Amino acid sequence: MPAATTLYQTLAGEIAGLIDAGTLRPGDRVPSVRELSRAKSASVSSVLSAYRVLEDRGLIESRPQSGYYVRTAPLGPAEPARSEPSPAAASVEIGEFSVRYTHDTHDPRFVQIGAALPHPDLLPTAKLARSIARMGRLRRLQSNSYDLPVGCFVLREQVAKRMFKAGFAVGPEDVIATTGAQEALNLALHAVCSPGDIVAVESPAFFGTLQALEMHGLKIVEIASEARDGMCLDALKRALGRHKIKAVVATPTFSNPLGALMPEANKKALVEMLAARGIPLIDDDVYGDLPHDGLDRPKAAKAYDRDGGVIYCSSVSKTMAPGYRVGWIVPGRWRAQVERFKMVSNVSTACLPQLAVADILANGGYDRHLRRIRAAYARTTALMRHAVAESFPAGTRLSNPRGGFVLWAELPGKADTLALYDRARRAGVIMAPGPLFSATGRFRNAMRLNCSHWNPQIERAVALLGRLAAESAR
């Protein structure tokens, strides 16, 4: 790890860890700049940078003439309360709104603060373009032949290596390349479910997951979830007792839209609870590489898999290459079925994008890249939280994620974010209204915000959204 660029991040992480663990408690004085500088053999400016990060994240505050203290009240609004979905199983009917929303999120006339898009400046696009050019020259025959359904070996090899960082050991033969994580999810559902089966998901859940369930003709049980810890295992356990659940789909690490990080112990308990019942877990880990600085890369739920019952899905769409459509699935004991369905779906994923992504993973400084974007997203997330706290109506609840780049805001009173969507759209701003994230029309008072970007235009858009929300809350 090149110390010069990241020492301040390491320092910030250590202090944040102490706060998180309760060693440093609200109101406690944190070490003075001079103390920390001496203790860590770090320059004063590194320590000051670290404290600035912690201030941005709302963890500490400076008091004039006195030093830095752990904030007595968390910065800004309270986190959303645990969700309370209906215990009944429901059919999924997302309707046409999701198509309209998708079109709006691609319309350059709008300021986009809803779609979960990584910041274009934080993608190694130029490197990828050079790499795909080189691979087209070097791997001419391979790049334009029908490939095996499992995809390119070099990609699967690099993915297998990275999975070690997510806490589990697999070989290239255990990995199947997919056209993004969305295809991985579809292949997983097809392997373990039949139309009419019931699947449990977080509540709120990513609408791509809900749409996939709808497309497969599956029913859904929404499981109560918390903005900090994700899916509530007590609620899941009750649902398992009540319904014949065929599979569970979850994003245990930085869920979308809540941004929740399920504690390690819960991940382990989740995997064991399902393994004991022979129910597969579909582990969507697309944000797993994006803990904010100061936090280690969390283990995936798959790390606790003992019998191949966890199907792991991920991609580089949030970290590197949304347009290259490269993802993967580690299908556990459904490998044969997934391989077959992949072949029947579209033969294989295009080869050159896989080769380019593999090249960056192998030789492109991907870990350095990750450190850079983790710091950036920690900063933009703190800025967006701050802006929401300032401009949204009092009583707004707001998630406080430790990774990824989405926020979940719940408005007070009888807010209707579908109506708000139209008003904001007329004013040139696109956010993601809450009902997108429920199969049963819940979260009409909530919205998802994308905090991968920060600039004056977005700052104004958040202020505008706050004003509109305040008007509609009245």
Next chain:
Amino acid sequence: MPAATTLYQTLAGEIAGLIDAGTLRPGDRVPSVRELSRAKSASVSSVLSAYRVLEDRGLIESRPQSGYYVRTAPLGPAEPARSEPSPAAASVEIGEFSVRYTHDTHDPRFVQIGAALPHPDLLPTAKLARSIARMGRLRRLQSNSYDLPVGCFVLREQVAKRMFKAGFAVGPEDVIATTGAQEALNLALHAVCSPGDIVAVESPAFFGTLQALEMHGLKIVEIASEARDGMCLDALKRALGRHKIKAVVATPTFSNPLGALMPEANKKALVEMLAARGIPLIDDDVYGDLPHDGLDRPKAAKAYDRDGGVIYCSSVSKTMAPGYRVGWIVPGRWRAQVERFKMVSNVSTACLPQLAVADILANGGYDRHLRRIRAAYARTTALMRHAVAESFPAGTRLSNPRGGFVLWAELPGKADTLALYDRARRAGVIMAPGPLFSATGRFRNAMRLNCSHWNPQIERAVALLGRLAAESAR
């Protein structure tokens, strides 16, 4: 059209057309070299080249001291008889053999004469690689953003232009880019069918189609088909009377594996028959750009569509870029559903391969390329037919396709091509056994051969296959 390179092909095509139409009949003398040279203001060598093409195709023969004559008997074996599938509807269960077969077709230790692979030397791979490199530089932002599900505009624009050559007029907004034609087929099936529905297909049918039907939980009715004219409309009509058929999937132009070309009148009648009943036709046209030289690009069935009831599926996998996974669908009146299912399946197809393919279609001399490969596949098909006629047991029936690059051979007696597959495999040769092309285990006496390649190794492989077939026929 650059006259120098293709005059002989034009001449060959004209004579072939006269023979096809019956103007020149078996035994008739064709114009002498000098006559044709004078009549067409063509060089003697062009005419000689044209006659060589016609000889290769088995249409004419030279008689010493006398000139060229239309062959009295067609070259080689009789064509396969009309297929006679069961009139019942069946579930599709392809089993594991297709996965094993797919692995074998990617194993470089084997000589491949079964898989429908274009010849690598006949793909513009270097051009595509240069193009993808350029597009990565020029379209940096676009190439690495989440795209709309419909895909890149420039590709859809070029596809729309080419569809005019297939006989129908559409705009870019009517086209959705897909990950190959296989994905297009899946999207079409998903848009028009529900699990348990009955779909009619040719018999034999491409196994990718059968597998897609199986994956969607659909039932199948196999329709009698002819090696020359494709799906028999009388048989289809009877099936429509007998079953509640939800959709028809057909490859009217150079079907796979039969290589049949449905006559224009039949295409029109097929579309009208289905339109009258409100039943969608899924028109798989992946070989449509590959008529052998001398034949115009046949119209797609979609050309006769009046009410949006024909869903057109195609790709550049057989002509240009199997490894780029670029195909498209023109979904007619199911556009909204197909767009939505595409989004839910995998968000969108990778952008850069689309941009590279669009660039070749727009600026890469694609028509010149097509003329070259059409001539090449006409020649390799004739050579493969000749070799099969020489080495396979007497009584073998063999298709005589006028486009594409697959042959269908039916062995006499009680041949079992699944057993033959294993014996040939042990001897290092992979062909495609007949039962791959039926949902109900038919065609155990048949096999598909790929004739895109011709070289001494393949010549030996065909001879070996002929010997093994003769042994097993005894």
